[in-house]
Amino acid sequence: MNATTALLRMLVFPGILFAAPAAWFFLWIERKAMAALQQRIGPPFMQPFFDFVKLMGKQVPPREGLGGFLMKLWPVLAVAASAGAVGLLPVIPRSGGFPGDLVLLLSLLELPSMFIIAAGFSSRSLWGELGSSREAILSVSYNVVFLMAIIGIAASQHTFSLQALAQSQGSPLRWLGVLAILICLPAKLHMNPFSVTNAEQEIYAGPMTEYTGHELALWELAHGMEWVAATGLVATLIAPPLANPWMAGALFVVLSVAVVLVLTIVAAATARLTIDDSVRFFWRCALAFAVLGVSSVLLMRIKL
Amino acid sequence: MNLWKKLLCYSRRKSPWLFHMNSGSCNGCDIELIAGLTPRYDAEQLGVKHEASPRHADIICISGPVTHTAVNAMKTVYGQVCHPKAVVAIGSCPASTNVFIDSRVLDGPLDRHIPVDVYVPGCPPRPDAILAGIAKAAEILAARAGQEAQPAAAPVAAEEEKA
Numbered sequence: 001m002n003a004t005t006a007l008l009r010m011l012v013f014p015g016i017l018f019a020a021p022a023a024w025f026f027l028w029i030e031r032k033a034m035a036a037l038q039q040r041i042g043p044p045f046m047q048p049f050f051d052f053v054k055l056m057g058k059q060v061p062p063r064e065g066l067g068g069f070l071m072k073l074w075p076v077l078a079v080a081a082s083a084g085a086v087g088l089l090p091v092i093p094r095s096g097g098f099p100g101d102l103v104l105l106l107s108l109l110e111l112p113s114m115f116i117i118a119a120g121f122s123s124r125s126l127w128g129e130l131g132s133s134r135e136a137i138l139s140v141s142y143n144v145v146f147l148m149a150i151i152g153i154a155a156s157q158h159t160f161s162l163q164a165l166a167q168s169q170g171s172p173l174r175w176l177g178v179l180a181i182l183i184c185l186p187a188k189l190h191m192n193p194f195s196v197t198n199a200e201q202e203i204y205a206g207p208m209t210e211y212t213g214h215e216l217a218l219w220e221l222a223h224g225m226e227w228v229a230a231t232g233l234v235a236t237l238i239a240p241p242l243a244n245p246w247m248a249g250a251l252f253v254v255l256s257v258a259v260v261l262v263l264t265i266v267a268a269a270t271a272r273l274t275i276d277d278s279v280r281f282f283w284r285c286a287l288a289f290a291v292l293g294v295s296s297v298l299l300m301r302i303k304l
Numbered sequence: 305m306n307l308w309k310k311l312l313c314y315s316r317r318k319s320p321w322l323f324h325m326n327s328g329s330c331n332g333c334d335i336e337l338i339a340g341l342t343p344r345y346d347a348e349q350l351g352v353k354h355e356a357s358p359r360h361a362d363i364i365c366i367s368g369p370v371t372h373t374a375v376n377a378m379k380t381v382y383g384q385v386c387h388p389k390a391v392v393a394i395g396s397c398p399a400s401t402n403v404f405i406d407s408r409v410l411d412g413p414l415d416r417h418i419p420v421d422v423y424v425p426g427c428p429p430r431p432d433a434i435l436a437g438i439a440k441a442a443e444i445l446a447a448r449a450g451q452e453a454q455p456a457a458a459p460v461a462a463e464e465e466k467a
């Protein structure tokens with residue numbers, strides 16, 4: 001991948017220019033599916049876009065000093081990181097990529113959560129700090145499982161390149177890894193049952209409590225792009241390799257939407273777990289699962 | 305009015321986010337407001353979202369006859385909601401202090417402390433009346449797009465919108 005294609009992928013497709021509408025679309029699907037499951041009609045199609053525009057036109061209280069500067073900085077960085085993550089996705093097969101881009105994607109997926117933690121602490125709000133510390137505790141727990149699952153998949157395919165993973169055939173071990181990733185995604189996307197971070201009403205809005213106006217709009221956008229990147233990662237891993245780029249692109253979108261629907265159904269069917277229960281869940285059940293995956297991959301490689 | 309302003313006005317009308325505050329209500333109005341968000345009335349069709357933080361909200365829904373203890377909290381919350389904002393008084397209590405009139409713990413009605421845009425009368429009002437009030441407040445929000453700052457929180461005369 002040379003500099004021009006990298007820039008194109010970052011800024012046009014599947015980067016910001018494509019990722020922003022995709023983010024709104026995914027946010028809408030999530031809200032609409034949730035409404036349908038609760039037998040409501042739900043928000044109109046353009047709702048997340050209207051929310052974004054409205055927030056862009058809202059006043060922001062004056063923020064002074066380093067804390068204020070940091071509060072402005074975090075949402076911008078979060079959008080940049082999640083747009084970069086979307087830009088790395090191999091939506092169209094053979095559109096470039098480099099060895100090890102999976103590692104970069106993982107770190108870019110992790111950054112927004114770090115920025116959320118930082119944002120909660122720089123807002124100096126009690127509820128923000130509470131939400132941030134919950135996010136920190138939770139991310140330490142689910143990331144172990146998430147990384148184990150990715151390592152297991154990558155090791156079974158002998159590659160850290162997204163392109164190669166998308167092109168290779170699925171194996172039972174890969175499905176195990178995908179399942180582990182799916183278990184982590186609700187925690188990554190702050191959905192029920194692992195929504196302790198921004199626990200609406202319970203701790204106001206968690207790290208986002210003090211945010212308003214365009215800063216909040218950027219957070220919403222970053223959240224939507226995280227959706228696109230995280231579900232896109234799963235779609236990359238489960239999509240069968242197709243030669244026709246249009247077919248592959250369409251399949252990618254369909255699979256991502258399917259993942260959104262699955263996560264929404266889980267969220268609608270569950271209630272929020274406490275932080276203790278969430279952490280216990282990840283360390284006890286999911287970790288055992290991930291360790292099983294990684295160790296069987298390693299054993300397989302020793303035998304070969 | 306340029307295109308961005310038009311889009312902004314339209315979006316404001318389409319996405320009113322609520323913050324709900326109880327200023328000493330008997331809980332009747334609060335239940336009816338929440339009923340408006342449930343599947344039966346489904347306020348999300350109007351783009352309504354019930355926000356937990358006043359910083360995120362556009363419309364403050366206040367119920368209750370405004371007790372002495374609630375006044376300062378209410379003013380704080382009013383200040384925390386950023387421009388543009390609108391206030392909806394839910395029920396007869398904030399409009400007139402209702403059955404609690406002449407009580408020594410009250411400092412109502414609501415418009416002695418903050419400007420009110422829409423009154424939804426009733427004890428309690430029906431959820432569809434509350435949603436109609438919210439939709440009206442969203443129109444007012446959109447009309448405020450041109451205004452740079454909200455008029456200061458001064459006492460205003462009660463607009464008799466009570467039908």
Ligand code: SF4
Pocket residue numbers: 329330331332333367368369394395396397398402403426427428429
């Ligand atoms: S208007 Fe009636 S129902 Fe509403 S808070 Fe007052 S007394 Fe209760």
